[in-house]
Amino acid sequence: MIVERRTLVVKTGKEQEVIELIKAGIEANTIFTGAYRIYLPDIGPFNVVAVEWEHESLEKMQLAWETWRANIATPEFWEEWVALTEPGGRREVWQLAAQR
16 A cells, blocks of 8 residues: 655635635545545644645556546636645655554
8 A cells, every 4th residue: 555645735724715725626536435634733833734645556546546637627626726835845655554
């Protein structure tokens, strides 16, 4: 299993709007069927949202992103995204080594 984690920089007070936009984008991508989690910080850092997606493989992760990018609604998503977020953030891709 692959876990992809993105930490996104959000404009002050826009966290809930970003969460709703992310959820809508994930739900609209029917090729992505894995689990996902969206996090808000409890104790620092501020103005960030973290998202984790579970993928079966790197190939499935790439296919999910390619499918999402090809979606006709993507330009509208980016307009809203730019209005709610700041440049920066971080992307990590992890391979599951053990679990309980």
